Amino acid sequence: MTHSEEDYLKAIYHLGGTENETVSTNAIAEQMDTKPSSVTDMIRKLSEKEYVSYKKYQGVSLTDDGKEKALSIVRKHRLWEVFLVDKLDFSWDEVHEIAEQLEHIKSEKLIDSLDKHLNYPKFDPHGDPIPSKNGELMKTTKRLLNEVELKQTGICVGVKDSSAPFLKFLDKHGIALGDKITVLDKEDFDGSLQININDRSILISHLIASNLYVKCD
Amino acid sequence: MTHSEEDYLKAIYHLGGTENETVSTNAIAEQMDTKPSSVTDMIRKLSEKEYVSYKKYQGVSLTDDGKEKALSIVRKHRLWEVFLVDKLDFSWDEVHEIAEQLEHIKSEKLIDSLDKHLNYPKFDPHGDPIPSKNGELMKTTKRLLNEVELKQTGICVGVKDSSAPFLKFLDKHGIALGDKITVLDKEDFDGSLQININDRSILISHLIASNLYVKCD
DNA sequence: ATATATTTTTAGCTTTGTCTAAAAATTAAA
DNA sequence: TTTAATTTTTAGACAAAGCTAAAAATATAT
Secondary structure, eight states, X not given: OOHHHHHHHHHHHHTTOOTTOOBXXXXXXXXXXXXXXXXXXXXXXXXXXXXXXXXXXXXXXXXXXXXXXXHHHHHHHHHXXXXXXXXXXXXXXXXXXXXXXXXXXXXXXXXXXXXHHTTOOSBOTTSOXXXXXXXXXXXXXXXXXXXXXXXXXXXXXXXXXXXXXXXXHHHHTTOOTTXXXXXXXXXXXXXXXXXXXXXXXXXXXXXXXXXXXXXXX | OOHHHHHHHXXXXXXXXXXXXXXXXXXXXXXXXXXXXXXXXXXXXXHHTTSXXXXXXXXXXXXXXXXXXXXXXXXXXXXXXHHHHHTTOOOTTTSHHHHHHHTTOOOHHHHHHHHHHTTOOSBOTXXXXXXXXXXXXXXXXXXXXXXXXXXXXXXXXXESOOOHHHHHHHHHTXXXXXXXXXXXXXXXXXXXXXXXXXXXXXXXXXXXXXTEEEXXX
């Protein structure tokens, strides 16, 4: 399994090409910042190796084997992200591209040891769940903050928009993973939300709220 | 700088192709377990990029630029080895091939943070010195154990033969990096050494002694 | 010093992953 | 439903890194 093959499986997984759902050649090309023709080539190879099932012009989806491989890469990626933040004091928005490299390191024992060293974390620094060793992914019932009822409290577990500008905004305003957020008020006018976070009360726009995932009990 | 280019620079460095010393095509091929013709190809490329100086049929040596790159890879390799042993409880003889992968991860900040996290170690688990960030390598005056005078004590800092069988032998007999070794007696007959290590006294063969580096005061 | 052996390089081919440009299939629209 | 637009695939090229086999250069030995 080459570096590149792993990248493709991960991309297909993230685009939802699992459980009989199909993903288009163009979508993969865009996600991976490459050309559709390159994608077709690789898809054919992955199909021969039975990591994906594929009929010409009909899109592609992961086989059980492919899904297993994809989840193992996601697991590695997220564990390394936890390592970078928890142990090396990286901030939330710096870890992605380094983890993108580290996820390809091949050693089962390394990942097992890392998992133990990090005390078996369940979520990565972005609040995304870490697949278990045998490929089970915790179902998290997260909601967008703007969908949360008045007076309810939730824990910030992730973002919808993970672009650097948005992550920097959150950082600047002291909003981080694991923070408890209570919805104090909703403005009918523009959908702004008055929220309580870390014992401060701030007003955030609808756009911000609709890109923040929280987990309520 | 590709993965493969880095491997070649490291190999040339380890073969001593620095400070006007020259290394042969065949030697590199053997070290890297590849063919001489492949080496010639890569040497030409590295020469164009001015990482090595090279005249046909005359062998190759690192430029200042190339040496700097090689030392940075050695630094990364050895820091990762310390991480694996100190933090993830790997044993001495398991870390090499994983570090071989990790050394290619590209992120200056990652290495700086790792160095800090490990508390700026000076030696790797094999007792080899870790180059500083600016490429300085500590001069260690290590000697082979069989060259040490009677009654002298030294600290075990490395091995000459780093093959798995030898490392396993040491492990089995409780000889590890950092151990204090005193030479109690030398047998004229076959060069065996009676040594004291960790409050035990054992007899080791000349071959073993001649593959163990120690550092005396 | 010449012949032999060894080392190194060249030439040409392979694989992996990418690309462009053109053809084929599918989807959308008039 | 026939045409137009879009998506996907094919065909052919390219760069990286490796290989084999043969040629050229250097080193060794008689």
